[in-house]
Every structure is written in structure tokens, then in C-alpha cells.
Amino acid sequence: MNDPLLRELVPAVTGVLVRRGADFASAEDAVQEALIRALETWPGDPPRDPKAWLVAVAWRRFLDAARAEASRRGRELAVDAEPAPGPVPAADDTLRLYFLCAHPVLPPSSAVALTLRAVGGLTTRQIAAAYLVPEATMAQRISRAKRRIAGLPLSQPGDLATVLRVLYLVFNEGYSGDVDLAAEAIRLTRQLAVLTSEPEAAGLLALMLLHHARRASRTGPGGRLVPLAAQDRSRWDTVLIAEGVTVLQAALARDRLGEYQAQAAIAALHADARSAAETDWVQITEWYDELLRLTGGSPVVRLNRAVAAGEAGGPQAGLAALDGVDPALPRCTAVTAYLRERAGDLEQAAGLYAAAARSAASAAERDHLTREAARVRQLLR
């Protein structure tokens, strides 16, 4: 049994413990301990029924902890030792765990960590390694988050928008260390899209699949960023693209458009073009108009729309579309530099690329923009 299969069982096992009367925080701790135990012992001695094994070990851990707590307080243990599981189906438990872990009272970093542990079944150590923080820090973040939501019933329906936001954040973190967060986000979103009929869940899944399909082509030697137009499209994963398009089409057919579906539609149009030159920029611009409407005129969407408008109608159209976009917006200078270069204004473009590099939010982006400045300056020589 591999890790993802083991991790899939985690939310259901937590659900069983909660239905037997454990509070969420203690149940989740007990399951985490059972999970660590499973990772240690299963490779040499796999159980016949993995879920039953996890439930048994986690329940024992929970009882031990509850007894220790009860004796510490000098009280009788009120928890029934072996109650029958309740009638609630496990799928509902999992969906409710998503809602609880991404509860709007939690700050995003806590919701992300708790979701990865309680729904994703990752260990605290793995989550800490993925986010490059000490394990003790991540453990504190998770237990603080659990205290924050203590007392909230698992049975309450939650806010799907915050759940999707959390999964989107996890996906964007990419991967560092031994945990591939992008793949984990896809797994969790895939599972969520089965549990809810909301088309935006499918929209987010499609968006992730379509972006993930391009991952191999997005970086060159030494982690260098390769922009979309320069990517080797033969390295795009056609299986993921096909799945993303199918998921998206089914979501769009429900006729309840949302931001993630619109973003996925744009990604699908890129995936559909055999070369950068064959991209349907007119249709992409129209989808950005749709996104502008859906987001109430988001400045980031306006900026991205300007790029599409520049490709569809030429650099002057792009520069005109930039009108009214705050120049302090991240990447605005880079977009302006690109459009100025295409308009033939190399001197200004080089300066703008260099300025954009100084305000870049990642080292890879900074290096890419510095290199662009160098490239344009060379054209000037």
C-alpha cells in the first residue's frame, strides 16, 4: 500500500472516531499518531484491512490520551470504550472535514496546514518540510488552529469558497522537499469534486490539471523560468490536458459560471494551441472580460487581460488596456516592459524589465526579468 492510498483513509478514520464520541482535535491527534505508526510498520507488516487497522490503533490512542487526561484531572473517564459506528456515511464526514479545516475563522496558513494534515493525511513533519519551517513551528500552528475551531460542530455545512481558496493556495506552493504539494492539491480537489456537485470545485480541478500538465516545460536548466510562449509544447502532458478539458466541459454544462471555471477555460485555450502563434487570443480576451465581470473588476484580471488584448490586437491595444491599472500592482511593470518591447520601444523596455526585476516576488522571476533586460539591451548594441 502506498502513501496516497493510506492518506486517503485518514479523513474517514477521523470521522469514525468523531462519531464514536471523540472531539475533533483529539480524534485528529490520535489519527495522526496511528498514521505515523502505519508509515513505520506497514512496509514490513501490511494489515489485511488497512482502514480497520487505522481505526483500531487511532481509537486506542484516543482512549489512552483521554484516560491520561482524565486521571490528570482526577475524573472518571466518560467515553464509551467501543460504541457502534453511527449511521452517517463516511463521504459526508470527509466533506465536513474540508469545511472545518478551511473554516473562515482560520488564517490561510493555518487552514492550509490543518487541511493537509486532517484531510490530506500528511504528517506534521512532511508539511513542515514542504513549507520550509521547523517541525515544532508547524505543530504549533496546527494545534492553535485546532483550538480556534474547538467547539464548532463537524455537522455544520461550511463555505465552499474558502475550501477552494485553501486548495488553490496549496497547489500554487508547488513542490519542495519530498512532498509534491501540487499533486497533493490535485488529489484533494479531485476527491472534493466527487463529494460536492458545485461546478466551481470541478472548475478548480480543471484549472489545476491544465496547469500541472505544463509543469515539466515551465522550468529550464537551473530552475530557470520558461514563459508560456517559449515552452516546448511536446512536453505538455496530454493525458492531464484531456482530463482537465473533460472536467471543465462537464462543469460549464451546468451553466453556473464561476472564477475557477473561467480561469480553467483560459488555460484550456492555451493547452489547445499547438504553438504559441496559434493561440486564440480573441477568445482568451473574451474570457478575461467574463472574469472581470465575475470578480467585480479585479486589478490582477485587468492586468492579465491587457496581455491577451496585446496579443489579440497588437501592443498598442495592450498598452491601452493597461490604462487604469495601478503601476504598483505586482507584474504590472513586467507586462508594460513586454508590450513596450513589442511596440519597438527597446530602450524603455530594457529599463522597465530591470525595474520589474527589482520588484519581483520570487528569485526565479527576478532572474528571468533581469535576463530579459539583458536580452533587450543586447538588441540595442
Place this chain on the structure above:
Amino acid sequence: MKYLLLKHYRGAPEPPDWVPMDQWTPGEFDAHVKFMNDFAARLEGTGEFVDGQALAPDGAWVRYDGEGRPPVTDGPFAETKDLIAGWMVIDVDSWDRAVQLAGELSAAPGAGGKPIREWLEVRPFLAAPATVTE
């Protein structure tokens, strides 16, 4: 012993024949980035690498301004002399080794493929007190 190798955007002495990065050729820039990556990978290989991070040039000075008042910020660093660009932490056996490695890092290629010879600041970490002191 751990040492911090500090790289400055500004505030370090100007290296001889300095050419700003955006005026290199793309090939020269790629060679520079490759050198940096290879350097870190080599120190991981020798068991001497601890951490490396880059900082954005923007930031602010901030200080406490009394109970119930928001902290004072003086905005961007524009007026300050020193601006740290990033660091590498190494764990090596001696000061001499730290200096040797900083010297190698400062030889990263720049314009014309020649070493940039930028000044790096090498600072020892204050360690935990030793158990046996006599």
C-alpha cells in the same frame, strides 16, 4: 562553526570594474546563475551548506511607538546606506575555510565571463556555550 556570508545590494564597497547585471548578456547572466547553483550544490555535497535566501530590495524600518499606537515605519529603504540582498549560511571547520569559500563565491562570473569580485561580508555565528570550558 557557522558563518553567514552576506551579499549586499548596496552598502558594500564597490568592486573593481563593476557592471550592473542587466547590462550583461543573457549568456553571461546564465553562466552567473549556474555558478551560484553549482556553488550551493557543491557545499551540500561537502556537508557544509546550511541555508541560502534572497531578499527583495523593498522593505522598511519599523519601531515601537508607545502603547496603543501603531508602529512607526519610515517607508522604503531609499535613504539608508546598507541594503542586504541575501545570504548563505555555511557550517565549516574554521574561519579560514569560511573566508576561502566566500572568496570562491565572489569569483562568480559576470560581464565578459570575468569574476565579479563583489565584496561579501563574512560573520561568525555566536555559538551556544561549550559544555567543557576548562
